[in-house]
């Protein structure tokens with residue numbers, strides 16, 4: 001594509017943005033208006049029209065997946081791969097810096113990354129070691145505190161706790177945690193960025209090297225940057241670089257995790273010479289979806305305010321479905337996806353979005369039962385599963401003996417007679433001397449500090465780890481992994497569990513062996529100097545299986561509303577549109593939180609291109625009990641003209657919804673079936689009708705099947721035979 005073509009498929013303000021004169025720029029625009037597209041074209045423009053080398057460009061995206069897509073699109077436009085360009089997430093890019101400058105960053109060469117679960121365990125151990133009451137000082141809270149401080153760029157030494165006992169205690173935990181991580185040579189996610197920022201601050205020569213290189217810095221989804229991320233960008237930009245940011249204040253959804261909407265709002269104060277360009281035409285969604293999303297977000301105050309319009313068609317109205325409970329909700333969406341597929345469309349064009357990960361289980365079960373392939377983004381990812389983390393912990397200890405988090409995880413997994421007393425002794429010894437668990441084990445064993453049995457068990461463990469360490473550094477990674485799985489007794493341990501779960505775990509272990517065999521080092525420079533093992537472990541920690549499930553080409557996409565940011569799908573289901581769930585309970589009496597929930601609703605709705613379903617239930621099993629649910633206030637904010645109720649209920653809060661009439665509780669005759677009648681279903685076998693409702697194409701019956709249990713079925717699809 002040459003330079004003029006580059007601008008062809010863009011509208012006027014988009015062209016202005018792509019071809020803006022060199023300098024700082026802010027693109028402020030609503031969902032689906034082409035911000036990401038503009039950013040990609042801008043990169044190509046810089047290379048083709050402004051003669052920058054790809055190596056002068058650094059682009060920050062929201063996920064690794066988005067980064068890969070961006071790279072691919074730029075390659076398509078240029079006709080060759082943009083070698084030397086850095087594209088990735090904040091974490092990915094900062095990690096790359098630390099790998100190149102580990103020594104200057106005061107890290108061991110084979111430093112490992114703690115994910116949030118590892119981090120929590122580590123904090124738990126510290127809280128215990130400090131002899132604090134866990135109920136009074138919940139480790140989760142300390143984790144929250146520590147990450148919050150790091151996101152603000154603050155170390156323990158930078159914080160004044162004052163006289164407040166809570167802050168004093170949190171600070172003490174933070175301090176102990178910092179020391180423990182440093183000893184063990186591990187860093188958590190927030191630390192990756194903090195440390196690379198500090199590296200630049202204390203080594204202006206290193207910073208200058210990157211400033212000279214990255215003259216063009218582009219950031220997508222800028223509204224969700226936190227203090228530290230923005231500081232990192234500003235430092236890198238320096239006086240000579242250009243910052244090109246795109247974002248939407250209405251889509252800021254990470255305030256709860258420290259994101260600062262002010263960063264985008266006040267960008268022009270920080271960069272007074274910057275230009276701001278607004279885009280208003282939406283190319284993604286139908287008129288109905290767009291109008292409804294605009295109406296919902298209009299209920300927030302303190303917006304920059306922008307109206308999106310489309311010259312496309314109104315399309316089908318938004319489908320609002322009132323389910324009995326979460327199982328009915330799931331089976332309804334499965335039936336709709338089935339219809340979609342029957343029409344010859346792709347499963348992968350459909351997405352199910354939920355507020356919290358826990359909601360996916362029932363939906364996954366329904367999809368499994370219907371034999372419908374699906375992929376869950378986020379959630380418990382492959383590399384986060386317990387059995388996988390066990391193997392990874394062995395591998396980490398093989399790579400770095402000082403990794404206390406790994407040591408603690410597997411020292412007695414599977415059980416090998418190393419008891420709590422031995423571990424307490426070890427921890428105490430380690431703490432007193434400021435050394436690691438591994439070092440303590442060796443010293444205490446040498447000093448014969450344990451009783452015979454405990455000593456033997458621990459010595460056995462030390463020998464095991466040493467024996468796993470390859471003599472030849474070029475031992476293939478998958479052989480090492482296989483060795484770990486078999487020699488540590490993990491396989492045998494999980495094989496004892498004959499249940500489906502145990503079987504699943506064995507399958508996952510095999511899958512891990514396959515993953516290591518198929519592992520291809522990312523092309524990025526930071527992986528070049530690393531051993532295969534270190535490269536794989538970093539990859540596992542950073543990607544955490546973001547790309548899992550690619551074995552299924554065509555599958556339904558499941559994810560939280562948060563992780564749907566930036567994506568688009570022809571058909572979208574938003575489930576659990578209920579008060580207490582979405583918006584969440586804590587948001588009801590906190591206007592700031594409520595506004596953020598509403599923005600999340602706006603993000604969700606604007607993912608849909610053609611068809612949007614909003615689902616809510618009357619009853620839901622929550623917090624260990626059956627709860628009566630009320631429809632989300634966001635439903636009542638939808639303009640009546642844009643929606644169609646599939647099945648209304650009688651006690652809706654929204655007059656607009658209720659006025660459309662209800663169809664529940666209709667005379668049984670309308671379904672043509674009576675309660676007590678015997679019926680037969682192709683898949684579920686025979687059963688008895690126990691309830692009916694609705695009419696016409698919405699008629700539904702509840703059947704108690706002899707073998708399959710009780711189910712609600714839509715008559716039009718169920719094809720029941722009356723016996």
Ligand SMILES: Nc1ncnc2c1ncn2[C@@H]1O[C@H](COP(=O)(O)OP(=O)(O)OP(=O)(O)O)[C@@H](O)[C@H]1O
Pocket residue numbers: 009010011014029030031032033034035036037038248251282283284565566567568606
């Ligand atoms: N000028 C255009 N002509 C045709 N299609 C366009 C144009 N601009 C954008 N699009 C398409 O509109 C859709 C939305 O674009 P894009 O994802 O870049 O929007 P966005 O502003 O980044 O959205 P979000 O805020 O959700 O991240 C994409 O499918 C994109 O290809």
Ligand SMILES: [Mg+2]
Pocket residue numbers: 035036037220566
């Ligand atoms: Mg985008």
